[in-house]
């Protein structure tokens with residue numbers, strides 16, 4: 034069996050360090066906003082190259098809190114529209130709805146699966162005040178053009194970087210998290226930087242936003258039992274922060290391993306029935322997922338199952354066709370719908386062996 038993602042093997046590499054940090058946390062007993070959160074926040078800001086990082090309970094909250102923070106600062110107001118990609122994990126769309134803003138779903142570039150400036154431009158109207166670009170599957174969106182468009186039209190630009198920890202722009206060598214006004218990260222266990230539970234963070238160079246987020250995520254409070262604004266409870270857990278600091282040291286090496294595997298797939302798989310992903314060979318992709326397209330996905334799934342290769346679909350139903358989002362049920366988004374019917378993700382992870390990679394390649398060439 035070739036696992037899609039062997040979480041046990043991934044985390045077992047850090048077992049001793051995790052156990053030591055757990056013992057220390059138990060001794061200190063500062064479980065909420067202890068030193069580990071502050072330490073991780075400064076380490077992750079430094080890693081991303083931003084001035085600030087604010088931990089949150091998860092990635093969805095990180096996104097929603099950025100938007101709520103901008104509302105608090107008067108930069109967005111109820112009813113403003115926000116551009117989001119139509120093919121993304123539902124969290125991107127939900128964050129906009131949770132902030133009482135209006136999501137405008139835009140079709141992706143079918144080669145990169147990401148937002149591109151020309152497709153966004155067609156949708157712009159005067160109510161649109163922000164763009165959330167998602168670096169889907171670990172590949173940076175069309176950052177330079179989207180940034181230019183946002184600057185020209187005076188729009189806020191945000192990143193949903195939940196799948197792109199460490200991805201680096203070929204244009205200016207800046208990292209995901211430092212390519213917009215504010216970025217949201219998820220540390221869900223399967224992510225390239227994954228905790229042992231839920232976790233998230235916002236990175237930004239905007240001091241006012243960072244200060245607002247520190248209030249919003251902690252009951253609107255700087256000082257215990259003094260509440261300045263109507264806040265939420267969405268803090269990064271202190272123990273998770275300690276685990277994340279340990280794993281952060283391995284992130285670049287792990288991302289490099291993912292790229293090596295992706296390059297091996299791209300070089301080795303030669304089968305006209307399988308469309309391989311676009312990749313420019315640079316560090317702008319950290320291969321959270323290696324997503325291919327196939328005409329008859331059901332048949333391909335059966336083939337993989339028969340040969341004990343695990344797979345996943347990121348994602349089987351696009352947000353606008355989810356029951357929860359029936360406000361979009363009249364939308365027709367042919368590119369997004371086509372992608373969702375054809376895509377399937379192959380195993381990729383930093384602990385996958387060369388032998389496993391070769392087994393997958395050889396097998397795919399027989400399909």
Ligand SMILES: Cc1ncc(COP(=O)(O)O)c(C=O)c1O
Nearest residue numbers: 091092093122124195219220221
């Ligand atoms: C693109 C994207 N955005 C947002 C999220 C939300 O993160 P979380 O699950 O930590 O809330 C995820 C991950 O699940 C994601 O993949």
